[in-house]
Amino acid sequence: VTLLDNAAFSLANQGFLGPKNKLESEIIMETEYPVPQNRQKTPGRQIMTLIGTFVIMLAGWVVIYHRQLTGLYTIKTIYVQFDDDLLTELGAYTGFFDLQIRPWTVGIERLRYNAVKGDGYFGYCSKERAWTFSLVGDDPCGHALIQSSDTLSFDINEVAGEEWYVTEDPELERFFPMEAFFLSSACQRHWDCGGHGHGTCEENRCICAEGRFGARCDYEMESVCERIEIDTERPIFRNSRDYSTDYLLLRDNDGHIVTVYDHAVYYKEAGDGLDVLLYMGFRWGLTHSTTGLEGLVEHTREGLVTYFTETVDFHAATHLKGLEFFSDPIEFNTPDDGPSPVGISWWLVQNAD
Numbered sequence: 447v448t449l450l451d452n453a454a455f456s457l458a459n460q461g462f463l464g465p466k467n468k469l470e471s472e473i474i475m476e477t478e479y480p481v482p483q484n485r486q487k488t489p490g491r492q493i494m495t496l497i498g499t500f501v502i503m504l505a506g507w508v509v510i511y512h513r514q515l516t517g518l519y520t521i522k523t524i525y526v527q528f529d530d531d532l533l534t535e536l537g538a539y540t541g542f543f544d545l546q547i548r549p550w551t552v553g554i555e556r557l558r559y560n561a562v563k564g565d566g567y568f569g570y571c572s573k574e575r576a577w578t579f580s581l582v583g584d585d586p587c588g589h590a591l592i593q594s595s596d597t598l599s600f601d602i603n604e605v606a607g608e609e610w611y612v613t614e615d616p617e618l619e620r621f622f623p624m625e626a627f628f629l630s631s632a633c634q635r636h637w638d639c640g641g642h643g644h645g646t647c648e649e650n651r652c653i654c655a656e657g658r659f660g661a662r663c664d665y666e667m668e669s670v671c672e673r674i675e676i677d678t679e680r681p682i683f684r685n686s687r688d689y690s691t692d693y694l695l696l697r698d699n700d701g702h703i704v705t706v707y708d709h710a711v712y713y714k715e716a717g718d719g720l721d722v723l724l725y726m727g728f729r730w731g732l733t734h735s736t737t738g739l740e741g742l743v744e745h746t747r748e749g750l751v752t753y754f755t756e757t758v759d760f761h762a763a764t765h766l767k768g769l770e771f772f773s774d775p776i777e778f779n780t781p782d783d784g785p786s787p788v789g790i791s792w793w794l795v796q797n798a799d
Contacts, residue, residue, distance in 0.1 A: 520545060521603050521631040522649035524559055524568075525661055526579075527778040529626040530728050532612050533591065537728030538762035539566045539581075540707065540778075542632070542651060542661075555586070557600060564761035568602060577602050580616075589616050592624065606630050626728075628778045632661055639663040661708045661778070665785040670695060670703060670710055674723075674788055689732070689770075690714035690721040695786075698751050706760050710785050711750075719745035723787055726762040730773040730787040733766065740765045769795045 458467040459475065522545045530537035543559035543566075559568040569586030571578045575598060578590035595608040606629040611621035631650035632638070639645030639652035640663030646653050654663040675692045693712035696704040704711050709725035719735035735745045742753045758765055774791045776782050782790060 520557060520601055523631065523651040524602065524629055525632040525778075526568075527626075527628040527728060528579075528592070529624055529775065531625050532614060532622060535763055536591070536612070538726055538766070539564060539579075540727030543568055557602075558586075559602065563759055564763055577605060591616060592627075593621060602629070603631060626775060626777055659703065659705055659708065660785065665710075667703050670785045671788060674712060674786060680792075690716050693721070693723055696747070696750060696754075698755055704751055704754050706754060707762075711754065712786070713747060713750055715747075720747070720750060722750070725776075725787075726766065726772075728775055730776065730790065730792075731762075731766070731769045732771040732792070733769050738766060738768045738770075740767050771795060 454463075455471060455474075457463055459471040461468045524543050525541070526543060527540045528536040539561065541564075542562040544562055546558045546560050546567075548556045548558055555570055555572065557570065561567060565581050566579060567586075568577055568579050570576075571587040571590065571593070573587045574590075574593060575596045577594040577597065578586045579592045580586060580589045581591065583589040590613070592610055592612045594602075594605040594610055597605045597608075599605065610624045610627045610629075612624050613619065613621045633645075633647035633650060633652050636645070636647050639647055639654065640658055640660070643655060644658045645655050645663035652661065652663050654660070657667050659665050659667060672695045673692060676689070678691055693714045696711040696713050698704055707725045707727050709730075712723040713720045715721075716734065717736075722733050722735055722738065724731060724733070733739065735742055735750065739753065741758055743749065743757075744752070754760055771792045771794055773787060773793070774782075776790065
């Protein structure tokens with residue numbers, strides 16, 4: 447295109463394209479056009495530009511890092527369910543854990559999740575590059591009972607779906623894969639709390655509407671069985687003593703369902719006390735009030751209501767002294783995870799009287 451343009455201009459300048467075009471070409475030839483001088487950036491200005499860019503990027507990184515340290519990008523409450531295959535008491539620590547920002551520490555170690563009920567906390571162990579769960583001590587690396595897969599993430603929720611490991615003895619540091627382990631925020635939005643209108647999500651925890659209960663407000667109080675019966679045809683319930691064959695839903699004096707681990711409690715008068723069916727975090731259990739509930743004074747329905755609603759903030763690891771039967775595992779948010787123990791299999795505790 448440039449060659450053709452130059453050839454046409456040359457022909458016009460020599461008069462081959464007519465006198466008018468020749469005149470125009472001569473005018474163009476004689477006209478001077480000022481050429482602007484390029485302003486070269488001095489080395490000093492280039493250095494200042496680089497320094498300014500670096501300072502802006504560093505400031506942005508500091509802001510993001512500070513927000514990570516203060517938990518701004520981290521979920522505020524997690525819900526955890528432990529299995530009990532290796533450690534039988536571990537299932538009792540199922541429940542909510544609230545975020546705590548620890549002072550006088552640096553890095554990801556500042557973030558910790560403390561149990562809302564009972565003992566236990568999740569912390570980050572730099573040595574193992576993993577999130578850990580411990581019952582005692584202040585060092586997440588020193589007394590870990592379970593730990594996550596390797597991670598450098600500030601967000602524990604990022605390893606929720608990864609493999610988690612458990613040990614019988616923290617001193618031995620021999621960890622084995624957990625068969626069933628669940629970790630998540632209870633909710634991220636209102637809809638996660640049982641659906642439309644059944645609850646609100648506040649700091650990753652469901653606040654249930656009137657008439658609903660459960661970790662995610664999945665259960666409707668009106669639909670919970672008021673009375674359940676044991677299948678007496680099963681040989682397992684013919685051992686030791688005569689157990690109650692039917693149980694009543696435990697309600698307080700205002701008619702509200704009494705819950706333990708976000709599940710209903712059932713009872714029946716038996717001898718000098720009560721047979722009690724209750725959820726323990728990973729399984730249902732059957733116990734007797736005189737031998738199984740630490741701190742219960744009055745072994746009546748009213749006494750049981752007061753015990754669960756006022757006397758203690760019930761935690762199976764602390765207040766459950768003994769069991770006579772326990773159920774199959776009940777994994778969170780599965781079809782078996784209902785408000786009552788209907789339709790599940792039971793096992794006799796070997797040391798039951």
